[in-house]
Amino acid sequence: MHQSIFQRRAILEGLRERARQATADFYQKPGVMPPPLAPLIVVKPSGNNTFALINRATGVVVAERFGHNNATSHARALEAKAKQFDVKQLGRALSIWALRIGAILTVFAFFGSHV
Template sequence: MHQTISQRRAILEGLRQRCTLSTAEFYDKVGRKNPAALPRFTVVPNGNNEFGIVERSSGTVRGVLRGHSAACRAAEQMEAKPVRQPSIATHMLRWTAAIATGFVLFALYGAS
């Protein structure tokens, strides 16, 4: 791609991000939901009257349901739930449990 085109695209992308951010700030100040925000989940057909609920950010399938209306209801319920960020404490707890299990297995099989 030519340098001027890539520069122009970068400038336009920056302006688009600033516009989106300022719109979101405006709606936050007013206390209303931002209508320009995209949904977190998308309902996609899988065939045979099955519909998958796909998370847009990661592309992972969060569920498969029979019937379009049931899948849309489930997607709306998932939208209503807050986004859960995994904390460092849960990661440390899992690693501690895995290492402890490894030590126990090593002690059991090493003793015999």
């Protein structure tokens, strides 16, 4: 590439980074609420009053529903269900805490044996 293109790209990347930093600083101010996160499930029409519910992160079709109202209500239900604390999250939290407590007890046992 030409040198001027490299310079222009470097300048634009610097401006993008400054914009990201300014946005982060703005939302750190008291009383400023960040915008809501993008929805987890996207409803897209697939024809003949049929709507596909697509997981935004993976692009996988989760379900199909007839009628826009049915599709959006099912998408809201799926998002609410995804936000709930499930058994996997509980198991992960318990295993992390068990590892932390085990590490602390190991440190105490190690220093207690040298006294």
